[in-house]
Every structure is written in structure tokens, then in C-alpha cells.
Amino acid sequence: MTAPDAIGREALAHVDALYDHARRLTGNDPDAEELVQEAYARALAGAHTYVAGNLKAWLFTILRNTFIDLHHRGRAKPVLGELDVLDGADERELFRDDLELDRLRRLVAEDIEAALGSLSVDARAIILLDVEGFSETEVAAMLGCAVGTVKSRLSRARVLLREKLKDYAR
Secondary structure (H helix, E strand, O other): OOOHHHHHHHHHHHHHHHHHHHHHHHOOHHHHHHHHHHHHHHHHHOHHHOOOOOHHHHHHHHHHHHHHHHHHHOOOOOOOOOOOOOOOHHHOOOOOOOHHHHHHHHHHHHHHHHHHHHOOHHHHHHHHHHHOOOOHHHHHHHHOOOHHHHHHHHHHHHHHHHHHOHHHOO
16 A cells, blocks of 8 residues: 555656547547546545556556546547547657658648547557557556457457558558
């Protein structure tokens, strides 16, 4: 067991990763902000149940469960057909002297976001957890299923994503 204030300080190191994940799950900034705030509130409220280990995985599990809870209540509505244009893309310095490369990067990013957004919530979540760098064992613990189930779901989700992005393959 760990004190809530200690977990709170450590948890702040993961806020950007959690927000990015929430943004991709919800498809918009306001719902992502609400989701992250609610996940942190739940994490602090449940800090007494945290057993030292992978804090990031624990937070992602809470975020996922919070998303499911809010989604079932209709408060967080993921956009399944398309996602917003990437926020902050103009603020990045992506080769200022090469406008064409910048435009192409945005188009590719938008296509990837749209492809992810068109996947089911479960497929999108497992892809994003994989991209976040969690092992299959960690993902299985987060989702409450067997590692073999994670492997098969991840494989199917990758096939679906690959199909949606096939125009980029040679």
C-alpha cells in the first residue's frame, strides 16, 4: 500500500501518456481531459489498494475502465468514423523550409488517426496499449484476460489497421 500523495506525485509523470491515450480513445480534447481527470480521481481514491509495481500500467487500467464506465453512461462518446485534426501540429517545427513535407506528414497522421478511429473501441485500445510499449503480459493484466487472448486480439487488430492503411504499402 502506498500513500495517495506519493502516488499522486509519481502519477503526474504519466499524465502526457495518459492524455494521449485518452485523446485517441475519445477522439476529442474535452472528453479526453474529462477522462484523464476522472481516472486520476479514481486512482487517488483507490491509492490504498495499489501494490507497488508498474504504476503506469495501473493508471492505464484505471483509464481504460473509466472510459468504459463513461462510455456506457454516454458521457464520453468516441468518434468511430473520423477523428479531429491533430492538435498542436502547427506548433511543431517540422522542417519549416519544406512545406510539402509538413503537409504530407499531416496527411499521413490524419489518415492514421482516421484508421485508428474507425476501429472498434477494443481493437483501438489494444493497438494503443501496444504502441504505448506495454508487454502482452501487462496488457493481459490490464484487460483481465489471458496472454493468448491478447496475442490473438492484437494480431486481428493489426490486420484491420493494416487493411485500412494498405494504400501506404508498396
